[in-house]
Amino acid sequence: MATSEPTLRHQLPHGLTDLFGEQAAAKTTLEDVLQATFRRWSYTRIIPPTFEYFDSIATGASPQLLDEMYRFFDREGRMLALRTDMTVPTARVVGAKLYDQPLPLRFYYIGNVFRHEEPQAGRRREFTQAGTELIGAGTPEADAEVLAVVVDALQAMGVAEFQINLGQVAYLKGILAGGRLDNGELYRIEQAISRKNDVELAQVLTALGITGDAGRAVRAIPHLCGGEEVLDEAECLAVNAAALEAIAWLRRIYALAQALGIAEHIILDLSEVRSMAYYTGITFHTYVAGLGFHICSGGRYDGLIANFGADLPAVGFALGVERIMLVTRPQVEIAPQVLIQTNDRADGYGLAALARRRGLRVEIEALGRRGSDLLTYARERSAKYLVVCEGAGYYTLSDGAAHRIVTRAEIEKEIAAWAL
Amino acid sequence: MGALIVALPKGRMQDEVVNLFRRAGYAISPDAASGRKLVFESDDGALRFILAKPADVPTYVEYGAADLGVAGEDVLREGGREVYEPLGLGLGKCRLVLAGPPEARTRNLRLEPNLRIATKYPRLAREYFQQQGLSVEIIYLSGSIELAPVVDLADLLVDLVQTGSTLRENGLVELETIMTSQATLIVNRASHKLQLRVINEIIARLAAQIGS
Numbered sequence: 001m002a003t004s005e006p007t008l009r010h011q012l013p014h015g016l017t018d019l020f021g022e023q024a025a026a027k028t029t030l031e032d033v034l035q036a037t038f039r040r041w042s043y044t045r046i047i048p049p050t051f052e053y054f055d056s057i058a059t060g061a062s063p064q065l066l067d068e069m070y071r072f073f074d075r076e077g078r079m080l081a082l083r084t085d086m087t088v089p090t091a092r093v094v095g096a097k098l099y100d101q102p103l104p105l106r107f108y109y110i111g112n113v114f115r116h117e118e119p120q121a122g123r124r125r126e127f128t129q130a131g132t133e134l135i136g137a138g139t140p141e142a143d144a145e146v147l148a149v150v151v152d153a154l155q156a157m158g159v160a161e162f163q164i165n166l167g168q169v170a171y172l173k174g175i176l177a178g179g180r181l182d183n184g185e186l187y188r189i190e191q192a193i194s195r196k197n198d199v200e201l202a203q204v205l206t207a208l209g210i211t212g213d214a215g216r217a218v219r220a221i222p223h224l225c226g227g228e229e230v231l232d233e234a235e236c237l238a239v240n241a242a243a244l245e246a247i248a249w250l251r252r253i254y255a256l257a258q259a260l261g262i263a264e265h266i267i268l269d270l271s272e273v274r275s276m277a278y279y280t281g282i283t284f285h286t287y288v289a290g291l292g293f294h295i296c297s298g299g300r301y302d303g304l305i306a307n308f309g310a311d312l313p314a315v316g317f318a319l320g321v322e323r324i325m326l327v328t329r330p331q332v333e334i335a336p337q338v339l340i341q342t343n344d345r346a347d348g349y350g351l352a353a354l355a356r357r358r359g360l361r362v363e364i365e366a367l368g369r370r371g372s373d374l375l376t377y378a379r380e381r382s383a384k385y386l387v388v389c390e391g392a393g394y395y396t397l398s399d400g401a402a403h404r405i406v407t408r409a410e411i412e413k414e415i416a417a418w419a420l
Numbered sequence: 421m422g423a424l425i426v427a428l429p430k431g432r433m434q435d436e437v438v439n440l441f442r443r444a445g446y447a448i449s450p451d452a453a454s455g456r457k458l459v460f461e462s463d464d465g466a467l468r469f470i471l472a473k474p475a476d477v478p479t480y481v482e483y484g485a486a487d488l489g490v491a492g493e494d495v496l497r498e499g500g501r502e503v504y505e506p507l508g509l510g511l512g513k514c515r516l517v518l519a520g521p522p523e524a525r526t527r528n529l530r531l532e533p534n535l536r537i538a539t540k541y542p543r544l545a546r547e548y549f550q551q552q553g554l555s556v557e558i559i560y561l562s563g564s565i566e567l568a569p570v571v572d573l574a575d576l577l578v579d580l581v582q583t584g585s586t587l588r589e590n591g592l593v594e595l596e597t598i599m600t601s602q603a604t605l606i607v608n609r610a611s612h613k614l615q616l617r618v619i620n621e622i623i624a625r626l627a628a629q630i631g632s
Contacts, residue, residue, distance in 0.1 A: 121483070163613060163614055165613050195503075195504055195505045196504040196505060196506040196607070196612075197504075197505040197506070197604075198506070198507075199508055200505070222506075225613075225616060226616065267613065267616075269613070285613075287609075287610040287613045287614055288610075289614055290484075291484060291610060292481075292482065292483050292484020292485070292608045292609070292610050292611070293483075293484070293609070293610060294609070294610065
């Protein structure tokens with residue numbers, strides 16, 4: 001019976017997309033490059049599940065992220081959620097299962113995460129994050145390593161010019177340590193800093209009773225951005241040992257960055273306070289010219305893993321693969337290099353297998369086309385060579401311009417040459 | 421680096437803002453800025469101005485289609501766009517108010533289950549009433565909000581006023597100020613990071629003209 005009900009069958013929910021063809025191939029290539037890079041730094045892959053209990057996923061999440069979470073219920077009525085990042089699941093695995101392994105642990109991940117937000121700059125409601133977590137090392141060396149992995153990964157993907165703005169939330173939190181602020185109050189301060197809105201910041205600080213040297217130090221934060229001189233300034237403004245310690249830590253990272261040869265990419269930027277709510281130390285965002293949004297972010301989150309068991313310091317970063325594709329898109333050939341009409345002969349299939357072993361992309365004609373139909377199809381598919389298996393050890397080879405009849409030995413020689 | 425792109429709000433504030441840039445030392449020939457052109461440059465080519473609908477300026481800036489922009493705080497809070505707001509320009513000062521017919525003054529809004537509010541600022545209005553614990557129905561209109569209570573489309577309205585004369589002319593009174601607003605310089609986050617020196621100089625030159 002015909003129905004007039006509207007159907008969603010052909011549609012996608014807002015904020016989702018399909019990737020195929022060259023785009024999907026380019027994304028796969030980027031992911032391969034990233035994984036290879038991470039493995040060279042001795043990171044191994046972690047594959048947590050796509051959804052978990054809400055209580056796990058919500059650990060350390062900001063109110064905004066809680067709003068963006070996809071939640072649903074299991075058969076027993078317990079709340080589940082799709083992961084919104086890969087760091088929290090990784091923290092759960094480490095805290096609950098891997099706490100007695102030799103430290104530090106180095107994990108990389110690549111996986112889809114889900115946030116109910118408006119699609120923006122390549123990032124949709126389901127998007128792919130790739131990144132690393134270095135766990136069990138609460139040292140400036142570990143922080144510097146993460147920055148070096150970021151630089152290596154971006155360069156490996158062909159992103160040549162970029163800038164890492166490196167901040168330190170421990171500085172702000174140190175200055176405010178005496179104030180006994182709750183999370184909401186801290187959030188208001190961070191928001192004003194992250195808008196660089198001096199007036200709003202001054203108002204918020206006055207309202208919260210943060211005055212004198214502490215107020216002056218916080219009001220300077222939006223402007224502490226640049227080279228090493230920023231650290232001198234911040235040191236002068238520091239009101240207590242915690243704030244001084246936070247700056248000394250950054251100074252050490254900067255020295256390590258110079259030794260690692262990555263300092264040219266780093267801008268010291270104490271206004272970098274806006275990020276995941278669970279960050280406790282360094283935080284950073286990476287920017288490239290021509291894109292109005294950051295392409296990569298990360299930081300130190302020493303308190304997070306303790307929520308799941310062992311209390312281990314950790315630092316990591318994540319980048320959005322789709323967003324990277326706005327900046328660099330590897331050219332990936334996806335057309336078949338050889339189209340073979342085997343005419344159902346064993347030597348034809350054998351030839352196809354040989355070509356695949358040589359690393360060529362080989363397509364076997366599956367619709368039984370011959371003659372001009374097959375030539376037309378080969379052109380439509382942009383196949384470089386067409387081989388028709390004629391029997392009795394002969395093959396017709398077409399390269400779009402000419403046809404010639406060749407022997408088995410000749411065609412094998414040709415295939416070897418194409419594979420180079 | 422080419423010219424920095426500055427998105428300006430077309431209309432009411434346009435001339436004032438262009439003049440502020442002139443006073444800050446960016447010569448802009450009258451020909452360039454007075455015509456119907458939506459794109460014009462400072463005489464030295466350092467800044468390229470684009471004229472956008474005021475409510476769209478934060479969008480241009482958030483996406484980096486413009487490096488800088490000028491937008492009212494009302495528009496910024498309503499749009500929720502992620503941009504830097506380093507400098508209030510002291511121009512276009514106005515207030516977002518709750519207004520209605522005079523008898524609304526004596527009504528206890530908390531006891532009314534079905535208030536209808538007309539506004540061009542649905543997000544700010546909703547936030548405000550939520551904080552006040554009032555349950556309301558928001559009716560979005562794109563202009564002439566004062567009309568809504570007059571023809572009983574809504575009980576009250578939330579709108580921007582400068583002097584309040586339009587309200588008074590329509591027999592309406594202000595009940596509450598929800599927020600104050602002024603024109604604000606906004607900056608794309610990535611642009612600010614990548615061109616810190618140039619953008620800080622623009623901010624400093626503008627700041628010197630408004631004495632803040």
